[in-house]
Amino acid sequence: MYGSVMAQVAQATIGNSEFDRDTAVALRDPGVPGVYDAELSAGWTIITAVNGGYLLALLGRALGDALPHSDPFTVSAHYLTPSAPGPAVIRTETIRTGRTLSTGQASLFQYAEDGTEVERIRVLATYGDLDALPGEVRTTALPPAIPAYRDCLGPSDGPAPIPGSSAITERLNIKLDPATVGWAVGAPSGKGEVRGWFGLADGRDADPLSLLLTVDALPPTAFDLGLTGWTPTVELTTHIRCRPAPGLLRVSITTRNLAGGFLEEDAEVWDSAGRLVAQSRQLAKAPLARG
Amino acid sequence: MYGSVMAQVAQATIGNSEFDRDTAVALRDPGVPGVYDAELSAGWTIITAVNGGYLLALLGRALGDALPHSDPFTVSAHYLTPSAPGPAVIRTETIRTGRTLSTGQASLFQYAEDGTEVERIRVLATYGDLDALPGEVRTTALPPAIPAYRDCLGPSDGPAPIPGSSAITERLNIKLDPATVGWAVGAPSGKGEVRGWFGLADGRDADPLSLLLTVDALPPTAFDLGLTGWTPTVELTTHIRCRPAPGLLRVSITTRNLAGGFLEEDAEVWDSAGRLVAQSRQLAKAPLARG
Numbered sequence A, B: 001m002y003g004s005v006m007a008q009v010a011q012a013t014i015g016n017s018e019f020d021r022d023t024a025v026a027l028r029d030p031g032v033p034g035v036y037d038a039e040l041s042a043g044w045t046i047i048t049a050v051n052g053g054y055l056l057a058l059l060g061r062a063l064g065d066a067l068p069h070s071d072p073f074t075v076s077a078h079y080l081t082p083s084a085p086g087p088a089v090i091r092t093e094t095i096r097t098g099r100t101l102s103t104g105q106a107s108l109f110q111y112a113e114d115g116t117e118v119e120r121i122r123v124l125a126t127y128g129d130l131d132a133l134p135g136e137v138r139t140t141a142l143p144p145a146i147p148a149y150r151d152c153l154g155p156s157d158g159p160a161p162i163p164g165s166s167a168i169t170e171r172l173n174i175k176l177d178p179a180t181v182g183w184a185v186g187a188p189s190g191k192g193e194v195r196g197w198f199g200l201a202d203g204r205d206a207d208p209l210s211l212l213l214t215v216d217a218l219p220p221t222a223f224d225l226g227l228t229g230w231t232p233t234v235e236l237t238t239h240i241r242c243r244p245a246p247g248l249l250r251v252s253i254t255t256r257n258l259a260g261g262f263l264e265e266d267a268e269v270w271d272s273a274g275r276l277v278a279q280s281r282q283l284a285k286a287p288l289a290r291g
Helices: A002-008 A018-022 A052-066 A167-171 A208-214 B002-008 B018-022 B052-066 B167-171 B208-214
Strands: A026-029 A032-040 A071-079 A086-097 A102-111 A117-128 A137-139 A172-176 A193-200 A233-240 A249-254 A257-259 A262-270 A276-285 B026-029 B032-040 B071-079 B086-097 B102-111 B117-128 B137-139 B172-176 B193-200 B233-240 B249-254 B257-259 B262-270 B276-285
Touching (some): A032 A052, A052 A071, A052 A086, A052 A117, A086 A117, A117 B233, A233 B233, A233 B276, B052 B071, B052 B086, B052 B102, B052 B117, B052 B233, B208 B262
Antiparallel strands (some): A026 A032, A086 A102, A137 B257, A233 A276, A249 A262, A257 B137, B026 B032, B086 B102, B102 B117, B262 B276
């Protein structure tokens, strides 16, 4: 019965999915290149905050339209003020266009009550063509050791591994390695590691834009360090290294140095073909509260 | 004899050294905030290219003057066109000022023959006050295992561990772990690791600005991967986590994933007190030539 219902639901695809609809940007005026209207969806919020990776995907989409190259290679984002669901405008600038790489800047603004624009996030990004890269890989990096998907834990597997009432939880298919969810039952490992499987809940496969969401979508490493509360991102830089193969992704996030009230969080994303498809690092403010 | 000559040379200090003089920026017009003239010194070149970390320190100094906070916490730089020794102008923008953090943007331009400005590098940076941070440290990161300074190798110790005729070599006191200089004698380890001791040759101690130089000053990991030639930086993001203690620094740089003609290079910088003072990651184009 359940299976037959599932069979009737067409799997979402790249270009036709909730993620694609919710990251849509519309050129405001054909005569003014680089200015895009967008609507921040309430579907990608954690408590009341719009997820930083979703915002990055929106900015990434606008830049992919504005620049002559379509794939983000490296995106550096500085977060300025908290975003809220609702209308936004993305203003892009093409800084340099080259044969293989082009560099642009984009800012996402929302509106104050008097209509003035308030900047939420600014990014510098360099784009290229992932499909034009040579196939050679020489890597010493190894995928994270994560138990099989069926042996990992999601939001429905007991005491809220992903805490809070978060709309984004319904849109993500995250199953965490049980070794990294001790914090959900009051027993954080203290190592600063969270890892697991990642997909979009509607089955849409990953692409470079959704990888910008993926790098900031797991519960924060601060939870595994025994800290609770908000871990606001100051800056997040993501390298997209390869177009991901279809299928679920494996993601690990790690913090090695919590000091002076700040921490770095490194993410690695691996695809089903065993390729390291994205690497990111963010600087975040550490939560003040003990778990 | 040699010792007595050395004793007569006053050690350079923070604020009074070649590095400080060569990163000086001058407000162009008291009525126009945020625009600084600078002179790119030929003293910090590798072959003919101006070192990317030196450029970053120049931009960092201008932003430290323009923003209400003086210490770089996170600096994201996208490199656009190669710089050359000579005049430059740095144009900064204050994006957001907060109580503990402020964010700015800066671009370094040089001049074409017809006087038009050509952008070399653009950065987004968030600044704060390192001395205002709480002292708590919870780190799992360990300093790199490097032999004693006297057992490490510098440019004068045989077949040019730092190849080429590079003015910057005279200004740096770099001694590399012998285990990571096999490439200098045609035997790279293939691991993608280079590590060693770092100081400024005139004895000036490290500060947050000189750390921006330090993260991009060692020979590239590509050499240890058996590749020779230029490794142009596409993007480099640096986190300054702590004001460094006086004394030599330990630096390790590592590449885990060379793929599709690009590689990431991670740097860690540790001070004499055993603190992790800086972390950086860059995306660079891999050299095309085999060593």
